Amino acid sequence: MSLLRHACIVLLMALLTLGVGSQAVAQSADPNREISTSVGAANADTWRQVRSGEVDANYRDSRHDSNYNLINAAGQTWREIRNHWVTPFGLIALGGMIAMIVLFYVIFGRKELDERPTGRKLFRWSALERSLHWSVATLFIILALSGLNILYGKFVFRSLFGDAVWGAMISASKVSHNYLGPLFGILLLIILAKFLKHNLPKKHDLAWFKKGGGLIGKGHPDAGFANAGEKVWYWLLATAGVAVIISGLVLNFPNFDQTRDTMMWANVIHAVAALGLTAVALGHIYIGTIGTEGSLEGMKTGYVDEAWAKEHHNLWYEEVKDQAVDAESLDQSTSDDGGKPAPSQPG
Template sequence: MILFNAWPALWRMSLLALALLAGLGLVQPALAQSDPDAEIATAVPAINADAWRQVRSGETGPNYRDSRFDSNYNLINAGGETWRQIRNRWVSPFGLIAIGAMLVMITLFYLVFGRKDLDEPRTGRKLLRWTVLERSLHWTVATLFIVLALTGLNLLYGKFVFRPLFGDAFWAGMMSGTKVLHNYLGPLFGALLIIILAKFLMRNLPKKGDWAWFKQGGGLIGKGRHPDAGFANGGEKVWYWLLATAGLAVIASGLVLDFPNYGQSRDTMQWANIVHAVGALGLTAVALGHIYIGTLGTEGSLEGMATGYVDETWAKEHHNLWYEQVKDQAIDADQVAARSRPGPDDSAPAGERTS
């Protein structure tokens, strides 16, 4: 009687044991999948010399091919491996070296030579150098450039910095926002850069006097006479033409990456990625020097782009050829303060209205 009454309990325990064993059997694949190394070992054979031989000869099976409609592209391919090697072994170190070296040079230059102050006292009389439209274009493009540079650096190096510090969840959200900002602001930056390049083209055409400016170091070193310069000096022209060449290459390659639905192949996308990264990293490094010279490195430069006006002394010292053209248009500081809105004659910088 006791055995008969215990039988249902034993039956239930047997079923529970079987369920437990089945559960353990199901858990093992899940545990294997939670381990990336174990998952790779079970899902994809090791990529060895034989696998690369098959890839290059086209002998790969269906597990190695793109599953999209009408695609015969190999998921594992020599071109992708070449891109990975170039990106990891050359592009990423190049970016760190270029940007790090520029920061070191700027720091050493500032510690050794300090800020380039004006050689003569300010007169208090002002010359219009940048219109409201030109300043708006400059600051908009500059802001977009900084945002794109920071988001681009995060895409390239962020996983080595923020992922160990904050963990996967924070890093994943950060990267998602970074990609959205970079992808959507890039085309806007490209359109505005083309506008600003077209507007400032005539001021930045090379002239024979530019070489003398470079030979004298742009006047940043020493107390001698500052080299001759028109509206744009040699250094500003170099920055302009870097934007007009490397900058446009970065924009074009970025559009190839941003809009992959126009028939470009993966090989094209890979090379566009390399061009985009190298150009952007190089421009970021040079931009640090441009920012330093226009702010901390040279007295009076920042206020010109901030207010539109520069002091006579600054104009005479840094852009003497331009100053000679416009010196009769200088106005007192109180007149500048009284101008709440640009008048009809302020549509272009001084010196160009009289041409």
């Protein structure tokens, strides 16, 4: 009898297990039935009420003091703006700038100096200023590349290298972007404050624009320590760059009671401003390197040839031309000081 009783219990448990399993399979095969058993009256009218906010707190999300619905229409609006406007804008801005640079180089080539370099040097950038410039430039490039990878990388690298490599790339991009962003913001504010006096608008800046920086008409337009084009880049950094910093901090530190709407708009502002700055930065990099003879030398050594200064910054040249030193004596002074640069002169 005992053996029979145990056999009956085992058989009963097996039948119950089969019943539960078949019910689970039936539910997984029929999504509507699964929804009806797990949610209850989750019909179309209920979801419309959830979306419009007409239901009680049971249908709201679980965050502290949250007033958002479980379904938030603003999130879909943000998604459409990001995918249909921001992403194409970035491709157009970056692709358009690259095309303009290539076209400009093909038509005009590298801007050579009208007069041969004299070999006499003028002090232009201190070691501190060059360090600030290269630090900000390096951080800008890292942030630009990591940001572009976050926005566009999945369409390129994921299909090329697979999920494992793509996962490592996006993780590295996110970490570098989040941690280097605040440092970039601090250094950018320092560099903006330091160079403000050189970038205040002047009357002769209008003439510089009318002559296209020297491309239109004969002769070179007047320019002080900074020409009008450099001033435009400065004020773009002071406006769009600051917008990137502020919006980036809002996104980077979501624990200061920002609402979900604030985070979404910060994301849009951050992306648009950063993409625009990156596009303009390509032009700035081109002009400062292969585009113009003698420009890169100043930011590498701190000194520029007086022929370059006279041609591109004639008003500043008139102020400092009596401080020019021979390149040979400058090299000798550097050698005698154990590799230290010659004493700085006022710029």
